[in-house]
Amino acid sequence: MQNERAIALIRAGFKSVQAAEDGPDRLARSFFAHLFAQNPDFRTLFPVSMDQLRRHFILALGYIFDNLDKTDRVEPFLEQLGRDHRKHAITGAHFRAGQSALIAAFRGFVGNEVWTEEVEAAWADTLDAVSCSMTVAADNDELPPYWGATVVEHHRVLDDLAIIRLKVDASIPYYPGQYVSVRIPQRPNLWRYLSPAIPSNPQGEIEFHVRRVSGGWVSPAMVSEVSVGDRWAISPPLGGMSIDRNSPEDVLMIAGGTGIAPLRAQIMGMALRSTNPRVHLFVSGVYPCDLYDIETLWQISLSNPWLTVIPVTEDYEDPWWHSGPTRELPWGMHRQLYGRISTVVTQFGSWADRQIQISGSPSMVRTTIYALRRNGTPMEHVQHDPL
Ligand SMILES: Cc1cc2nc3c(=O)[nH]c(=O)nc-3n(C[C@H](O)[C@H](O)[C@H](O)COP(=O)(O)OP(=O)(O)OC[C@H]3O[C@@H](n4cnc5c(N)ncnc54)[C@H](O)[C@@H]3O)c2cc1C
Structure with a gap:
């Protein structure tokens, strides 16, 4: 995706963040602070609790920077990321704003001594390419940002585990093994990944198995507060776990x-x-x-x-x-x-x-x-x- 020198500079910079005490969390906090300071209206697109978003943000950056030289890995990842952001109504303009917020956050983190013109150019070019891939994928996705679905059964199989069946307004075209993002009315604005436990079918039936994570924001509500008739939002499928049927293994x-x-x-x-x-x-x-x-x-x-x-x-x-x-x-x-x-x-x-x-x-x-x-x-x- 980028030349070797630029990739080395980006990786060295990000390693210094990972090595510093609370470095990843500080970088993520600084990124969102810059983003919201420069674009106050963006705040409403994000949930009140930003903990999980900050964690995912750092994990995604780590994956992207680790794989900058492996186009076959980084491109599909960026495309999925771009498409996945549509559920938050985030588009190209937001990605570009994110790009300048990340540069500001990183520059603040490493200080002016390390922030040379060459480093700035490496970050600018790389993040340009990243946001371009995400924007193109998001703009060209033919699927809706999410579907509505109605809970038809909530079965508490264990004290901390529920099987939840829903009927989606239209069948979601996922492959078995993929996962989706869901939002429930009890926790508006918070999206969580869940893996369908049955293959997609023309009737739009879908089933999730949810375990309560102690102290979590959403899973306890999914296990204890969801009722038949609740309306959920379910975003397009992600992930690529699959069996290679052509393999002899x-x-x-x-x-x-x-x-x-x-x-x-x-x-x-x-x-x-x-x-x-x-x-x-x-x-x-x-x-x-x-x-x-x-x-x-x-x-x-x-x-x-x-x-x-x-x-x-x-x-x-x-x-x-x-x-x-x-x-x-x-x-x-x-x-x-x-x-x-x-x-x-x-x-x-x-x-x-x-x-x-x-x-x-x-x-x-x-x-x-x-x-x-x-x-x-x-x-x-x-x-x-x-x-
Ligand atoms: C690809 C993918 C597929 C998933 N599929 C399912 C699924 O089918 N069923 C399901 O129940 N969950 C699934 N999860 C986990 C789910 O998305 C949530 O992370 C989980 O339900 C916790 O959400 P929460 O809001 O309650 O906790 P949060 O408020 O997000 O987190 C609270 C604390 O719990 C920790 N935590 C988060 N998730 C876990 C976990 N799984 N185990 C232990 N600690 C955790 C966090 O690090 C944090 O410290 C999946 C996650 C991913 C990434």
């Missing part, structure tokens, strides 16, 4: 908690086909009660012999506060394995001959990637959503 899927959703959607999509690669699906939770979807997965595996479902939990028993019945695994199912999912999966070897997908909390995904890497798994075989 079989598939390993590793799910933690509600991370089962995008894997289950893909398995349901595969079940509509006559031939499939072999799939080993590890479904994990801390307690046996966390395997809330195991019966459905077992039913799918009964009529699809290419699928093996392996239940894994860290504890042998449910916690004392769990009020539901003790879950019995279906007769004939693979015996339950115990331990941390990363340890259990890697006990079977490196899975070097598989396409691998990992889905779960950021810490579960990171720990599992680390364990696989240590075991010799080629990392180019591993897919996961952004953390």
Whole structure:
């Protein structure tokens, strides 16, 4: 995307931010302060709580700067980012304003000694190219910024977990394994990513599995406050987790908690086909009660012999506060394995001959990637959503 010298300058600058105490958070705060000072009307486009936005902003910058020399990675990412911003009514003019706010923030961070003409030119050219890619993608997207959807079922399967089914006003064209952004009436202006747990269908039915994150802004409301009839907004699909059907490699899927959703959607999509690669699906939770979807997965595996479902939990028993019945695994199912999912999966070897997908909390995904890497798994075989 840029020349080598400019890329090196940008990366060195961003590394100095990452190395400084609270550097990323300070840069993000300074960026939004400049943005809102120069464009006061922009503030209404953003939520009251900016914590998650600041985190995502820094993660996105890190990904972009790391991949500036890999056009095949950075371009699709920027295009998705540009399209995703349409749900906030953010367009080309906003991206350009963001560009000058980021330059001001970075300049303030590193100080005038480091901020030479060459550094300024590297940042200006790079951010020009970034905002141009985002703008072109946003302007040319044929899908609406979001669809309306009505909650038709809210099923509290655990105290901290709900399965929520909605009927979208029109069918959303997502591939199984992709994710979307949703906004609920209880938390206006706050968008959160969720992965549909079923493939897209012409009736516009969609299903999400949501776990309450303690202290979170939105997930507790999704689990405890959502009612049938609520109207949600759902943005166009993002992400590209998928199985390469032309590859000779079989598939390993590793799910933690509600991370089962995008894997289950893909398995349901595969079940509509006559031939499939072999799939080993590890479904994990801390307690046996966390395997809330195991019966459905077992039913799918009964009529699809290419699928093996392996239940894994860290504890042998449910916690004392769990009020539901003790879950019995279906007769004939693979015996339950115990331990941390990363340890259990890697006990079977490196899975070097598989396409691998990992889905779960950021810490579960990171720990599992680390364990696989240590075991010799080629990392180019591993897919996961952004953390
Ligand atoms: C691609 C993608 C797909 C996702 N799909 C799903 C899904 O299908 N179902 C689902 O329940 N969630 C899913 N999530 C997570 C979801 O988007 C929210 O991040 C989560 O529900 C917390 O939102 P919140 O507003 O309650 O917490 P926030 O107010 O955003 O965060 C509160 C605190 O919790 C931490 N936190 C945020 N998310 C998690 C987490 N998952 N585990 C542990 N700590 C966390 C934050 O770092 C922060 O410190 C997905 C996330 C991504 C990136």
